[in-house]
Amino acid sequence: MYITVKYFGQIAELTQKEEEALEFSGHQISGLLELLYDKYNGLESKDFQIAQNQELVSNNTKITGAEIALLPPFAGG
Amino acid sequence: MKDKKVKNVFKEGAISSEFIGHSIYKHQTKTSIGAHNIFLGQVRADNIDGKVVSAIEYTAYEDMANQKFHDIREAAFEKYDLTCMHIYHSLGTVKAGEICLFVFVSSPRRKVVFEALEFIVEAIKADVPVFGKEVFEDATHQWKKNT
Numbered sequence: 269m270y271i272t273v274k275y276f277g278q279i280a281e282l283t284q285k286e287e288e289a290l291e292f293s294g295h296q297i298s299g300l301l302e303l304l305y306d307k308y309n310g311l312e313s314k315d316f317q318i319a320q321n322q323e324l325v326s327n328n329t330k331i332t333g334a335e336i337a338l339l340p341p342f343a344g345g
Numbered sequence: 346m347k348d349k350k351v352k353n354v355f356k357e358g359a360i361s362s363e364f365i366g367h368s369i370y371k372h373q374t375k376t377s378i379g380a381h382n383i384f385l386g387q388v389r390a391d392n393i394d395g396k397v398v399s400a401i402e403y404t405a406y407e408d409m410a411n412q413k414f415h416d417i418r419e420a421a422f423e424k425y426d427l428t429c430m431h432i433y434h435s436l437g438t439v440k441a442g443e444i445c446l447f448v449f450v451s452s453p454r455r456k457v458v459f460e461a462l463e464f465i466v467e468a469i470k471a472d473v474p475v476f477g478k479e480v481f482e483d484a485t486h487q488w489k490k491n492t
C-alpha cells in the first residue's frame with residue numbers, strides 16, 4: 269500500500285521535502301521507520317515523535333494506511 | 346460560550362498590538378465578564394554562543410495543531426468557569442520583539458482566569474505541533490525546542 273508521510277521542521281530540512289507517498293508492505297510504525305532510516309542518512313539520530321491520523325503513536329502501533337507525520341520537538345508559543 | 350467547530354488559530358506573521366487592542370475592545374459588550382487575562386508570547390533575541398536570534402520562522406502540522414488547540418480549548422472550558430477564550434498563533438516569520446502567541450481568557454471572576462491561562466499556555470507549549478526555526482543575524486539558524 270501507499271502511505272503519505274509528512275515531514276516538518278528539522279526533519280523536512282533533512283529529507284529535503286515536506287511530504288511523499290511511499291510504498292510499504294509492513295504492518296507497524298517500526299517497519300516504516302526502518303525504511304525511512306535506510307532512505308535518509310542521519311534520520312535515526314534525530315529527535316522526533318510520530319503521528320498517525322494526527323494522533324501520536326508508538327513504534328509498535330499498527331499502520332492503518334493513513335497519513336503518517338514525523339514531528340520534531342514542539343516549539344509553539 | 347462553547348464552540349464545537351475546529352477553528353483556525355494561525356495567523357500569518359506577527360500578531361499586532363492593534364489586533365490585541367481591538368480584541369479587548371470587542372469584549373466591552375460582554376458585560377457578564379469581570380476579569381480578563383492575557384498571555385503574549387514574544388520572540389526573544391537570545392544570544393547563543395555569540396550569535397543573536399533575529400527572528401523565528403514558524404511552521405506547523407496545521408490540521409493536527411488546530412485539532413490540538415481545539416482539544417485544549419474544550420478541556421479549559423470543562424475545567425474552568427470561562428465566559429470565552431481566544432487563541433492566536435503566528436506562522437511564518439516573526440521578528441525578535443514581536444508577538445507570536447496571544448491567549449485571551451475571560452470569566453466573571455478573577456481567580457479562574459489566572460489558573461486557566463497557565464493551564465492553556467502550558468498545554469500549547471507541550472501538545473501542539475508547531476515548529477520554530479531560530480534565525481540568527483548572520484542568516485544561520487537552529488531549531489527551537491520548548492523546555
